Ligand SMILES: O=C(O)C1=C[C@@H](OP(=O)(O)O)[C@@H](O)[C@H](O)C1
């Protein structure tokens with residue numbers, strides 16, 4: 413299938429239906445990486461087959477693991493108890509999570525590896541991870557600009573560190589913990605607020621002992637080096653960050669009711685659902701159960717009259733990727749939705765605060781941008797714009813959802829990047845009755 417250069421969303425009548433979200437991206441990266449670091453055969457089901465995760469699958473294969481696709485979402489990783497010297501450059505594509513976690517894992521082994529990524533990933537800061545890894549003993553050489561990819565890492569001979577994070581970041585925490593597995597001593601990471609804990613949970617499932625102690629508003633995670641990992645089956649539930657898009661459409665399109673089945677409900681990922689409820693969203697969860705070591709449930713959204721809220725800044729870590737779609741839904745709420753303490757959004761696949769502000773303003777929505785946040789004041793949404801996404805999947809999907817409820821059509825450029833996290837997004841939305849087509 414060729415990728416269209418633009419996609420256009422037109423106002424839709426009620427959306428209805430029951431769908432499944434693709435597998436969780438965070439867990440998919442981790443399942444492949446831990447499977448490759450472990451000894452034995454790790455069978456994964458529900459793996460997200462998005463471009464970010466496929467880049468990680470190629471990477472772990474290059475590091476010596478056996479990687480086999482058994483069927484849709486069903487993958488087998490055969491680990492040899494560690495990473496081996498790869499033959500070429502490890503290209504992580506668009507994936508911040510992929511490159512940062514892989515650098516952490518690779519740092520523990522006596523290998524020399526060059527990491528690279530696409531134009532967007534080459535703009536993202538890497539010192540946040542290379543800094544702590546260098547303190548553990550890994551060596552880095554910047555091949556271009558300092559703090560950016562491409563870089564060469566030489567690992568091995570690590571010592572544990574005590575790291576205190578200034579922002580809650582699961583990518584930094586995970587990179588340090590994965591390196592800590594092969595470091596001498598006890599590695600500790602303290603976070604100001606808790607960030608997603610999939611690495612800690614999955615390390616335990618692979619047989620490692622991880623300590624978690626409350627520490628102020630956040631927690632301290634400890635891990636003793638030298639623990640071997642043993643392969644274990646991993647079942648990946650639906651990604652709440654992807655489920656957010658069809659659910660958002662249901663909330664803002666009159667008459668709609670959409671259910672997304674098997675959505676992961678880890679409380680460190682559900683800040684958006686909490687915020688939507690505070691805004692008056694009719695959002696219900698049925699069939700709560702455990703799958704893959706995580707709570708999951710079927711989430712139903714019905715069209716709702718939304719009211720603007722002030723989102724508590726300490727909720728940011730639990731919904732950092734969801735502010736773009738929150739902002740799109742806030743455009744249809746009455747009053748202002750204030751989102752602060754989210755400076756991290758500026759260093760994602762794009763400067764998401766700037767691009768959401770520009771895209772929403774182009775669609776006639778009132779937005780006030782701040783250094784570390786923005787405020788969206790809702791009302792009737794005109795639409796009628798072509799939105800620049802800088803190849804950011806979440807910026808593209810958020811504006812397409814907005815376009816399904818706006819008075820005039822909304823077009824986004826560079827929609828090919830949607831496949832990094834949500835392959836099949838357009839087809840899924842069309843199946844619910846959404847009018848999204850190549851422009
Ligand atoms: O650990 C992870 O899987 C992720 C952590 C978050 O990044 P930060 O840790 O940089 O906040 C998030 O934005 C990213 O999409 C996935």
Ligand SMILES: C=C(OP(=O)(O)O)C(=O)O
Nearest residue numbers: 506507508509510733760
């Ligand atoms: C920020 C994201 O991913 P990553 O950091 O892995 O590129 C995202 O998926 O929104």
